Amino acid sequence: MRTRLICSEDELITLKDFWDVLVCCNPETDLPFFSWDWFYHSWIHFGKPNGQELAVVAVEDEDQLVGLLPLIRRSCKSFGIPYRVLRFCNTGMTPRNTIYVDTRKNQDAILQSAWNYLFENRSRWDMLEFGNVPDTAPLHRFILDGQHTAKYALIQNQGLISPFLKLTGSVDDYLATLDKKVRYNIKRYIKLFETNEKNHEVRLFQSPDETEYALQLAMEVKGASWKGTADNSRYFQFFRDVLPELFAKKEAIILAVFLDKTPIGASFRLKRNGIYYGFGTDYKQEYKEHSPGVLMLYYLLQHIAQSDGYAFDFCGGDYNYKKQYTDVVHCHSTFQIFHSGLKSRFLYSSKTFWLPLLRKVLHKEQPKDFIAKAKHY
Numbered sequence: 001m002r003t004r005l006i007c008s009e010d011e012l013i014t015l016k017d018f019w020d021v022l023v024c025c026n027p028e029t030d031l032p033f034f035s036w037d038w039f040y041h042s043w044i045h046f047g048k049p050n051g052q053e054l055a056v057v058a059v060e061d062e063d064q065l066v067g068l069l070p071l072i073r074r075s076c077k078s079f080g081i082p083y084r085v086l087r088f089c090n091t092g093m094t095p096r097n098t099i100y101v102d103t104r105k106n107q108d109a110i111l112q113s114a115w116n117y118l119f120e121n122r123s124r125w126d127m128l129e130f131g132n133v134p135d136t137a138p139l140h141r142f143i144l145d146g147q148h149t150a151k152y153a154l155i156q157n158q159g160l161i162s163p164f165l166k167l168t169g170s171v172d173d174y175l176a177t178l179d180k181k182v183r184y185n186i187k188r189y190i191k192l193f194e195t196n197e198k199n200h201e202v203r204l205f206q207s208p209d210e211t212e213y214a215l216q217l218a219m220e221v222k223g224a225s226w227k228g229t230a231d232n233s234r235y236f237q238f239f240r241d242v243l244p245e246l247f248a249k250k251e252a253i254i255l256a257v258f259l260d261k262t263p264i265g266a267s268f269r270l271k272r273n274g275i276y277y278g279f280g281t282d283y284k285q286e287y288k289e290h291s292p293g294v295l296m297l298y299y300l301l302q303h304i305a306q307s308d309g310y311a312f313d314f315c316g317g318d319y320n321y322k323k324q325y326t327d328v329v330h331c332h333s334t335f336q337i338f339h340s341g342l343k344s345r346f347l348y349s350s351k352t353f354w355l356p357l358l359r360k361v362l363h364k365e366q367p368k369d370f371i372a373k374a375k376h377y
Contacts, residue, residue, distance in 0.1 A: 003117040006056035018065040022100050029100045032251045032270040037242055039070050042091045045238040047072045055086055059113045066102040067110035083126035093279055095315035096332055098137045111142045119150035126344045128337035132159040135331045143335050151340045151377045153348045158369040159332030161318040165325055166311045171302045182324045189291045190298055201258040202299045208247045214254040221266040225282040257295050265292025274310045340377055
């Protein structure tokens, strides 16, 4: 197998079709947010403006793309000392990350080729940071295996715990499985909304020609959100770029609820292979009493049950309100990996010894997401 680094935009563009074929051939990675388009625009809007460089590791077998580790490189500082990190592109929206591999090939060989390449070129980085790797992913097992030839140390932290619910039958069948109090509240809000003296409406936007209107509507809601005001310009420009293709593939939905033609809540969802993925829900603070979040979840589940869907992945963290709807979760881990170089060793010791010691001296609470550390020097 031959492994190379994609570090220019032109090279990345030539990979588009091969990238998407590789992603779709594996059920584990056949997800809309693993597409070339999603990664490319994530880097364009959230990586490149911050000086982050492309560092995509490509594994080829007989000139065929069989593996991809979609990384970027960023510069950081610790105790005033600069260092370089290879990591997945962090948009704040991509819920999980992994290596993409061709399941028709030897997966361990592909993983080993990418791993060897990274360590053979360790002069390019001081730390690897693999955020939110699913606990079920081969990459997760491979990192913890410890049987690699390269000398390294690692820190494992808990990543996202994402609730996930399945629908078998109608939305009413699903509601019947919930706690009586939760079921009562949902039905109460639905009844209040559907019998409201004001004109009420639920709309689903799913076509390319609705992109701009749907985004403007979502922007209006987000501007008056209960989450507070923030600069969302990059967020909306990102979706302006990715939505037309997602809509064209029937892989995106923007759901909105209205009262008297005024949008009071909007939510963005992706979908593929019968699974819907949550990517942000907002509602106007002044309409909180109508519980727009509950309304949008109910109408989305109704749409899923009536169409070709069977599941909803919340994607985000396991907040208390989500636990009302399901006790099934996807677990992830975040890994920080260090090689045997002097600066990399310093980073590892500072994170595993000096910072914990400093917190102890200052009587500060230690991070709760720590799982384990290991050294294979």
